[in-house]
Amino acid sequence: ETGVTQTPRHLVMGMTNKKSLKCEQHLGHNAMYWYKQSAKKPLELMFVYSLEERVENNSVPSRFSPECPNSSHLFLHLHTLQPEDSALYLCASSQDWGDSNYGYTFGSGTRLTVV
Amino acid sequence: RKEVEQDPGPFNVPEGATVAFNCTYSNSASQSFFWYRQDCRKEPKLLMSVYSSGNEDGRFTAQLNRASQYISLLIRDSKLSDSATYLCVVRSGDMRFGAGTRLTVKP
Numbered sequence: 001e002t003g004v005t006q007t008p009r010h011l012v013m014g015m016t017n018k019k020s021l022k023c024e025q026h027l028g029h030n031a032m033y034w035y036k037q038s039a040k041k042p043l044e045l046m047f048v049y050s051l052e053e054r055v056e057n058n059s060v061p062s063r064f065s066p067e068c069p070n071s072s073h074l075f076l077h078l079h080t081l082q083p084e085d086s087a088l089y090l091c092a093s094s095q096d097w098g099d100s101n102y103g104y105t106f107g108s109g110t111r112l113t114v115v
Numbered sequence: 116r117k118e119v120e121q122d123p124g125p126f127n128v129p130e131g132a133t134v135a136f137n138c139t140y141s142n143s144a145s146q147s148f149f150w151y152r153q154d155c156r157k158e159p160k161l162l163m164s165v166y167s168s169g170n171e172d173g174r175f176t177a178q179l180n181r182a183s184q185y186i187s188l189l190i191r192d193s194k195l196s197d198s199a200t201y202l203c204v205v206r207s208g209d210m211r212f213g214a215g216t217r218l219t220v221k222p
Contacts, residue, residue, distance in 0.1 A: 033209075042119065043159070043202075043212040056209065090158055098208055103149045106158040 003027065006091050006107035013081065014115055021076040021110045023091030031097035032074040033104065034066060037088040049074060050097035081114045088112075116141050121203050121213035129221055132193050136216045138186040138203030148179055150188050151202040153215065159202055162188075193220045 004025045013019050025032060034046040048056035049068040063085075065077040074091055088111050092104040121138045128134050140148075148165035163170065165177040165186055176189040186203055198220045203213040 040123070040214065042117075042214045045209055045211075048209065101147065103151070103161040103164065103204070104210055106160070108158050111156075 004091055004093055004105050004107035006089075006110055008110055009108065010111050010113075012113045012115060013078070015081060015083075017081075018077070018079040020078065021089055021091075021112075023074040023076075023107055025072055025074075025091075025093040025105070025107075027093055027105060029093035029095050029105075030071055031094045031099075032068060032071075033092040033094075034074065034076050035090040035092060035106075037090055037109070039087075043090065047076075048097060055097060078112075081112075083114050086113045117213075118142060118211045119203055119205050119213040121201075121216050123214060123216060125217040125219055127219045127221060128193055130193060130195060132220075133189065133191050134193055134218060135190075136188045136201055136203070136218075138188075138213055140184050140186070140203075140205040140211070142205065142207050142211075143181075143184060145184075145205045145207040147206045148177075148186050149204040149206070149210075150175075150177060150186075151204055151212075153200045153202055155199075159212075162201070190218075193218075195220050195222065 007022045031050045035043045046060045047066040067075040088109045090109045091107040094104045150162040151159040152162045153159040165179045169178045174191045178187045200215040200217045202215045
């Protein structure tokens with residue numbers, strides 16, 4: 001396994017369902033991130049974890065709930081989503097949060113469709 | 116004002132052309148700068164960092180003007196495989212992404 005792995009790649013869920021997105025990084029990084037990418041919009045930062053502690057929550061609705069059980073794994077728990085939540089959800093990691101020298105490594109994303 | 120602004124394009128150019136993308140950012144305290152490339156339905160991948168003195172990586176040249184809060188990417192001798200969306204990224208703490216500029220290189 002290399003890099004950042006996200007599962008599932010595609011997810012279709014109803015508005016009353018509960019599902020979880022999983023991210024795993026094999027890079028030994030200390031910071032992990034969830035981003036949302038909607039069509040023709042910039043990536044939106046949702047959550048930041050540094051050393052398993054949440055350091056940033058950018059006014060994300062409570063129907064999105066992150067979990068970081070250890071420095072290699074990050075989850076995004078979803079419940080009672082809305083159709084406008086349909087998007088590509090990207091996980092990323094970096095060596096350290098706030099380290100300005102390096103970019104992020106992204107997973108391949110989960111394409112979520114809420115019906 | 117958006118944190119990071121890019122011309123959305125699309126830019127449609129023939130193979131071998133030179134194309135330039137521009138980007139402006141609003142936070143003067145930004146510390147580092149990057150260009151990412153994103154292929155259709157794929158994740159963003161780091162293309163190159165942007166240094167104050169300007170830097171080059173093969174056919175790609177990046178420039179930074181801190182006074183004007185402006186970043187550019189120049190692609191020379193463009194290839195079909197350069198077709199993608201190019202994301203300007205600015206970091207001051209967290210990474211802030213532009214919406215991207217779409218490039219299509221045609222035969």
